[in-house]
Amino acid sequence: MSTIRKHRGKYQVQIRRKGHRPISKTFHQLRDAQEWSRLMEVQADRGDLLPTQTKQKHRLADLVVRYKTEITPGKKGSRDETIVLDAFLRDPICQKTLCSLTVADFAGYRNRRLKSVSSATLKRQLNPISHMFKIARTEWGISVKENLVESLRLKAKDNKRERRLQDGEQEELLEATRTRQSPYIEWIVIFAIETAMRRGEILGLQWDQVDLKRRSVTILESKNGYSRTIPLTPTAVALLHDIWREVCPSVTNKRTARVFPITANGLRMAWERMLKPTDIKDLHFHDLRHEAISRFFEMGLTVPEVASISGHRDLLMLMRYAHANNSRIHKIFDK
Numbered sequence: 646m647s648t649i650r651k652h653r654g655k656y657q658v659q660i661r662r663k664g665h666r667p668i669s670k671t672f673h674q675l676r677d678a679q680e681w682s683r684l685m686e687v688q689a690d691r692g693d694l695l696p697t698q699t700k701q702k703h704r705l706a707d708l709v710v711r712y713k714t715e716i717t718p719g720k721k722g723s724r725d726e727t728i729v730l731d732a733f734l735r736d737p738i739c740q741k742t743l744c745s746l747t748v749a750d751f752a753g754y755r756n757r758r759l760k761s762v763s764s765a766t767l768k769r770q771l772n773p774i775s776h777m778f779k780i781a782r783t784e785w786g787i788s789v790k791e792n793l794v795e796s797l798r799l800k801a802k803d804n805k806r807e808r809r810l811q812d813g814e815q816e817e818l819l820e821a822t823r824t825r826q827s828p829y830i831e832w833i834v835i836f837a838i839e840t841a842m843r844r845g846e847i848l849g850l851q852w853d854q855v856d857l858k859r860r861s862v863t864i865l866e867s868k869n870g871y872s873r874t875i876p877l878t879p880t881a882v883a884l885l886h887d888i889w890r891e892v893c894p895s896v897t898n899k900r901t902a903r904v905f906p907i908t909a910n911g912l913r914m915a916w917e918r919m920l921k922p923t924d925i926k927d928l929h930f931h932d933l934r935h936e937a938i939s940r941f942f943e944m945g946l947t948v949p950e951v952a953s954i955s956g957h958r959d960l961l962m963l964m965r966y967a968h969a970n971n972s973r974i975h976k977i978f979d980k
Contacts, residue, residue, distance in 0.1 A: 647682040649675070660685045703787065705746055706739035711785070712777040721866070729770045743789060748796045755799060768799055808932040809939060814925055821919040829907050830915050832884060834933065836905070839881040841937035841955050844930055848912065850904045855885060864956070873956050938963070 647660045652671075656678035660668040668685060672678040713730045717723050733739065738746075738754045758767050775794035781787040810818070815838070822831035833847055840847075846864050854863045860877045877885070888904065907915075916930055934955075941951045948960065957963035 647686055649678050649682060658682045658685075703743045704739065705741055705743065706734055708743075708777055708781055708787070709734055709739060709774070712773065712780065716777070716780060717773070726773055730773060733770070733774065743787075746793060748793050751793050751797045755797060764799060771797070771799070806929070806932060806935065808928060808935065810928075810932075810936050814928070817923055817925055818920075818928075821923050821925070824919055825915050827907065827915070829905050830912070830919070832888060833905050833907065833912065835884055836881060837930070837933040838937050838940075839878045839884070840875055841934050841941065842875065843934060844909065844912065848903070848905055848907060848909055852889075852902055852904060855904065857882060857885060857889070871956065871958070873953065875954050 647658060649656055649658050651657075656672045656675050658670050658672065658678045658681055660682070670678075670681060672681065709730055713727060717726050717730065720726060736754055736757070738750050741750060755767065758770075762770070771794050775792055778789050778792040778794065781789050818834060819831060822834050825831070836842070836847060837844075840862070842850075842864070850862060850864075854865065856862070860882050861874050862877065863872065863874045865872050885904070912930070920928065938951060938955050941954060946954075948963065952958070952960075952963055955963060
């Protein structure tokens, strides 16, 4: 409860709640004292005032460790998030208690991190910390004052890429893949251009997800958590038939075997090494997905049709990948 008393011409407000340290403040005007008193009462009712024992007991590190142990393992990207959280735990900010933690502390952490990572990367790395504060409040019964990460000013630059294959680059790219010992590198590149599938989806694809009769593959769980069935182009179907005939006779568990048994790191290293001696510059593997989506639009497919292939559920995000071919537009204009 709160009490207001007049002392030497001023108004002193005192807030007392069980389990909380008493809070007091002095005002010159009674109206200001009453407004502040009501504000503190509301915050106490919402649990925004941290109990004294909680303040003294919990460090930021305690929350991070609990989140890493209980919440992170259930996420699809748990391995990467664990690495991010372990790095965060090594920062001095994690040794601060919840009662002493302020936005200024996170601003200092932000400034330190921006010396080695981009603002976009830092924003992604802070997402689990922001979620941690919400979980602490809603599920763990820990009355954190506020989500300090949400209060942090962090503007990430729009780093969207518009890289497409230029004239002759696809032929040069495929020629570079043939310098690798494994034929899978070439097959993966062709399949990526024909399907717009993500790298992880391609590398995780199993033969029991492939239906050559219906000319489709099924992605059981994509990046956004949804499944989808992708219709295949004639080139993609022919490629899968060739791989099946060439590789699968020697595979024991044919249905559960991966179509492209290459690790993500193996593909990354092969990509970097094969492109180094070429004239192709600034081409990422993910740009092949961009290229494929753009080609689907240029074939005349509608937005819903392309979305069913790419898996996008947000039209704005899909349109960021789809950049019209200016030469095709000029041909239409010239008709």
